[in-house]
Amino acid sequence: MNEFVRLTINDGVAVITIDNPPVNALGAGVPEGIAAAIDRAEQDRPVSSIVLNGAGRTFVAGADIKQLEDQAHGRGPGAPNLHGLLKQIEDCSKPVVMAIHGTALGGGLELAMAGHYRVAAPDAQAGQPEVNLGIIPGAEGTQRLPRLVGLAAALEMCVSGKPIRAPEALRLGLFDRIIDGDWLSGAVTFAREMAARGGPHPRTRGRNEKLGTTESNAELLAHGREQARKTRRNMLAPLAVIDALEAAVTLPFEEGCRREREIVETCLASGQAKALIHAFFAERAAARIPGISKDTRTYNIRRAAIIGSGTMGGGIAMAFANAGIAVLIKDADQAALDRGLATVRNNYETSVNKGRFSKETMDQRMALIHPQLTYDGFENVDLIIEAVFENLALKKQVFAEIDRIAKRECILATNTSTLDIDQIAAGTSRPQMVIGTHFFSPAHVMRLLEIVRGAATASEVIAAALALAKQLRKAGVVVGNCRGFVGNRMMLPYMREAQFLLEEGATPMQVDQALVDFGMAMGIFAVGDMGGLDLAWRVRQEYKYLEKPGVRVPLVLEKLFEMGRWGQKTGAGWHRYDEDRKPIPDSKVEALIEAVAKQAGIPGRTISDDEIIERCIYIMINEGARILDEGHALRAGDIDTVYLAGYGFPAYRGGPMWYAGAVGLKKIYEKIMDFHRQHGELWEPAPLLKRLAEEGNTFASLDASKEVLAVRS
Numbered sequence: 208m209n210e211f212v213r214l215t216i217n218d219g220v221a222v223i224t225i226d227n228p229p230v231n232a233l234g235a236g237v238p239e240g241i242a243a244a245i246d247r248a249e250q251d252r253p254v255s256s257i258v259l260n261g262a263g264r265t266f267v268a269g270a271d272i273k274q275l276e277d278q279a280h281g282r283g284p285g286a287p288n289l290h291g292l293l294k295q296i297e298d299c300s301k302p303v304v305m306a307i308h309g310t311a312l313g314g315g316l317e318l319a320m321a322g323h324y325r326v327a328a329p330d331a332q333a334g335q336p337e338v339n340l341g342i343i344p345g346a347e348g349t350q351r352l353p354r355l356v357g358l359a360a361a362l363e364m365c366v367s368g369k370p371i372r373a374p375e376a377l378r379l380g381l382f383d384r385i386i387d388g389d390w391l392s393g394a395v396t397f398a399r400e401m402a403a404r405g406g407p408h409p410r411t412r413g414r415n416e417k418l419g420t421t422e423s424n425a426e427l428l429a430h431g432r433e434q435a436r437k438t439r440r441n442m443l444a445p446l447a448v449i450d451a452l453e454a455a456v457t458l459p460f461e462e463g464c465r466r467e468r469e470i471v472e473t474c475l476a477s478g479q480a481k482a483l484i485h486a487f488f489a490e491r492a493a494a495r496i497p498g499i500s501k502d503t504r505t506y507n508i509r510r511a512a513i514i515g516s517g518t519m520g521g522g523i524a525m526a527f528a529n530a531g532i533a534v535l536i537k538d539a540d541q542a543a544l545d546r547g548l549a550t551v552r553n554n555y556e557t558s559v560n561k562g563r564f565s566k567e568t569m570d571q572r573m574a575l576i577h578p579q580l581t582y583d584g585f586e587n588v589d590l591i592i593e594a595v596f597e598n599l600a601l602k603k604q605v606f607a608e609i610d611r612i613a614k615r616e617c618i619l620a621t622n623t624s625t626l627d628i629d630q631i632a633a634g635t636s637r638p639q640m641v642i643g644t645h646f647f648s649p650a651h652v653m654r655l656l657e658i659v660r661g662a663a664t665a666s667e668v669i670a671a672a673l674a675l676a677k678q679l680r681k682a683g684v685v686v687g688n689c690r691g692f693v694g695n696r697m698m699l700p701y702m703r704e705a706q707f708l709l710e711e712g713a714t715p716m717q718v719d720q721a722l723v724d725f726g727m728a729m730g731i732f733a734v735g736d737m738g739g740l741d742l743a744w745r746v747r748q749e750y751k752y753l754e755k756p757g758v759r760v761p762l763v764l765e766k767l768f769e770m771g772r773w774g775q776k777t778g779a780g781w782h783r784y785d786e787d788r789k790p791i792p793d794s795k796v797e798a799l800i801e802a803v804a805k806q807a808g809i810p811g812r813t814i815s816d817d818e819i820i821e822r823c824i825y826i827m828i829n830e831g832a833r834i835l836d837e838g839h840a841l842r843a844g845d846i847d848t849v850y851l852a853g854y855g856f857p858a859y860r861g862g863p864m865w866y867a868g869a870v871g872l873k874k875i876y877e878k879i880m881d882f883h884r885q886h887g888e889l890w891e892p893a894p895l896l897k898r899l900a901e902e903g904n905t906f907a908s909l910d911a912s913k914e915v916l917a918v919r920s
């Protein structure tokens with residue numbers, strides 16, 4: 208026992224409690240404390256059985272990822288070796304019962320699987336999410352899990368990294384009993400039952416009955432690898448974990464464990480692991496705002512209201528209903544409201560048909576969404592989100608109306624993606640209560656929430672928006688009120704550069720394929736077609752005033768707009784689309800591009816995929832450096848979180864700013880200088896990028912130095 212682990216004896220049952228907030232991670236000292244407690248309980252004659260549980264909100268959420276991060280970067284001892292402890296538990300002469308509530312994840316589930324029995328609260332979850340960190344289970348999980356649930360389920364759990372719920376875990380044989388009500392005293396009762404029943408108690412490592420046959424396993428492994436290549440494109444760990452699971456069904460337990468350890472080492476040394484661990488902590492760090500602490504007074508959002516039931520308004524309403532928050536949704540006319548709610552219902556029916564949740568759940572969520580044509584009830588809500596057409600005058604009119612109706616402590620938010628928050632706030636009597644909550648389409652799916660602070664926005668309101676993001680299970684990132692905020696501001700030069708590459712000889716499909724091969728969820732032209740080229744054209748008109756004479760502008764988009772090629776909504780845009788909405792090259796567009804370039808005197812040439820990536824990604828990094836320099840993002844990690852959660856940037860590359868560090872800022876700066884010489888002022892290197900490159904620093908080291916300063920202040 209030690210500061211992390213307590214032992215109490217309850218009438219012959221030793222109850223061992225891990226207490227290492229916030230998630231009982233198996234950091235240094237925890238395995239040692241458990242080992243000492245098990246030893247003590249085994250020696251203690253009156254003790255007939257042992258129950259292991261976690262204090263607070265969860266069982267054990269894994270190894271301490273901070274220590275894994277150190278190990279990956281060759282700093283410090285890294286995560287403790289659990290093998291000795293796991294054997295000690297499994298070989299214990301008294302039944303060891305794992306009592307699981309909250310989550311048993313990674314090393315936490317591996318610890319649980321070394322126990323003889325596992326009982327759980329009905330809403331408990333269990334999983335091996337290690338692949339999401341670029342590694343594989345490293346505490347014999349790949350050897351024990353298939354022995355408990357079979358190879359097929361183990362493959363699904365380890366490759367997806369998604370947790371399963373208690374009922375499924377019981378069905379698969381991972382859990383032995385679900386305990387309603389007081390799960391801990393239920394576990395103690397269960398332990399007594401097992402002691403009374405007597406041993407030998409099942410040791411997972413000896414359970415081979417579910418390990419299948421060579422033929423069936425070969426098929427499962429082949430299908431698993433195919434699935435991993437498809438669903439986790441370019442990622443190393445999902446394929447590596449299958450190698451370890453293969454060892455479990457082909458090698459004796461100890462040899463399988465040795466194989467697992469080799470594979471873990473390889474993964475941990477990879478750039479992907481460093482990037483994914485960075486992404487994990489960057490998303491959590493985004494919630495830390497200087498001047499806002501756990502003691503900052505804030506506003507609880509229990510009831511909300513949305514104005515506008517279009518694509519965004521409807522999606523936002525679903526996000527609230529999915530989080531169990533009642534929401535009013537208002538639109539100007541019945542037809543628009545009916546269309547909006549029909550889309551909401553259709554989205555839910557699609558999820559029910561795909562088995563994501565039951566019809567009953569759908570009905571519960573629909574019942575939380577209240578469509579209406581008036582502002583009735585708006586005076587009682589805690590938050591109003593305006594999601595009307597992207598027009599400043601219209602938004603100011605709406606804000607004037609809700610400013611008159613809403614209670615004083617109601618937060619007034621706008622879902623604008625491009626307009627100035629301060630101008631919108633200026634039209635109200637409470638600019639300190641106005642904030643930008645920029646959702647991404649589809650709002651009930653996309654995880655990113657850009658929280659835009661205006662010049663007057665109060666800290667309490669920012670704190671409330673961050674708490675709301677957590678409630679909605681979104682990645683909330685606080686950004687400054689500049690043109691396009693963070694995400695779209697970096698997207699504009701990215702889209703522009705991509706269009707220039709077309710004029711110089713690349714095709715839309717070549718550019719998109721290079722970006723998809725790089726790991727982007729979608730190519731930039733497919734993204735444009737999905738969002739609608741009419742929207743892109745409108746944004747372009749909105750910002751035409753910023754275009755300088757003599758500075759190059761893209762030439763083709765306007766033509767496509769005039770031709771009515773507005774993307775998927777018109778069946779064709781940069782690409783044309785087959786019946787499955789799959790983009791296919793369009794020779795008409797390629798010919799149009801060639802003609803426009805010729806007319807503009809732009810010579811065509813062969814463009815390499817490397818150049819496509821350099822010009823599309825480096826221009827974003829450069830803009831990101833400007834955003835950091837101007838203070839419109841607090842950390843480079845925030846920018847990474849924006850791009851990972853909202854723009855389909857590959858997580859295994861850590862985000863654009865982390866990727867810059869992986870490539871090397873010096874190399875990127877020199878390439879940008881090249882492009883500056885070739886293409887002029889649009890490639891002016893950002894001063895911060897220049898400085899960090901010359902200092903040999905990275906954006907991550909800049910964040911780390913800021914973190915130190917913040918901690919000091």
Ligand code: T1G
Pocket residue numbers: 229230232268269270271272273275286310312313314315317336337340342343344345346348488491492
């Ligand atoms: N290690 C260290 N810190 C952790 C942690 C962990 N495993 N999990 C969470 N935290 C911190 C997090 O940084 C945050 O800190 C706080 O806890 C709350 O987290 C041997 C090698 C458990 C579902 O991948 O998925 O085991 O910002 O904001 O939304 O094979 O945290 O407040 O300072 O996310 O309620 C495998 C990771 C590790 C699970 C809770 N385990 N954690 O979600 O809270 S690898 C995981 C989560 C491993 C073995 C291998 C979630 C959660 P701060 P939070 P939440």
